[in-house]
Amino acid sequence: MKYLLVLPFALLASPAVAQSTSPADLLAQYSAEAGAEASAERGKELFMANHTGGKPDTPSCTTCHTADPKAAGQARTGKPIEPLAPSANPERFTDLKFVEKWFGRNCNSVLGRDCTAAEKADVLAWLASL
């Protein structure tokens, strides 16, 4: 009998299911993980800076997202990218799995490593303040 009860929970926990969240919840989650208060100022710096640790074609977040996250950006292939700031695009930071996938890829392309929870909190704090 026990096994019948376990099954529905196993399905719910499946990683393929989108995990919905919000910019505020996510900011709280990253800040708690970092054990520190987020700083929009530091987030802006990280986003705007030119980095040298990553891939040569993508020195900065602004390479694709531009220096104005409320405006649309463009991938290197010419494909448009919707704005990153939640005020301009309410779909941003509402799906944890999606956010984690793109922080993972883009931090590695730009910085050559994963972003820390503190860095993610900082960037999100800045984007959410725009």
Place this chain on the structure above:
Amino acid sequence: MNFTPLLAIAAFALSGAALADEMEYMPPVTHAATQEECSACHMAYPAGFLPPQSWAVMMTTLEDHFGENATLDEATRADIEAYLVANAGRDRSKAGAAPLRISELPWFRKEHEEEVSKRQFEEAKSWANCNACHKQAERGIFEDD
């Protein structure tokens, strides 16, 4: 008398014509994960444009995908690789080669060399941006429009 060389030449000429025809339509991606994951930075290219070994190499080198990190979780990656390989095009490349760019294949160069104006290309920005010029590319249609 041996007709083999003549037949070979005839077959070669025919395959050239057949190739151009069959390229006007290339079945679009029908696999949900491939459509979702491979359309974020460019359109999801039809599997039939590259041979199986190309997709196999591409799908195991996503950490450096044309100068970007395009990594996926292992289950999704394997699922997409299986779909692309199963629906890949015929292998027309030299033995052992695994071309990664559709836009560098000989037929592609030939089809595009004299057909595209400078302005059209500047607007598209890259050969990889197929659907900037082929408005019906997402539906698999690449002929004149």
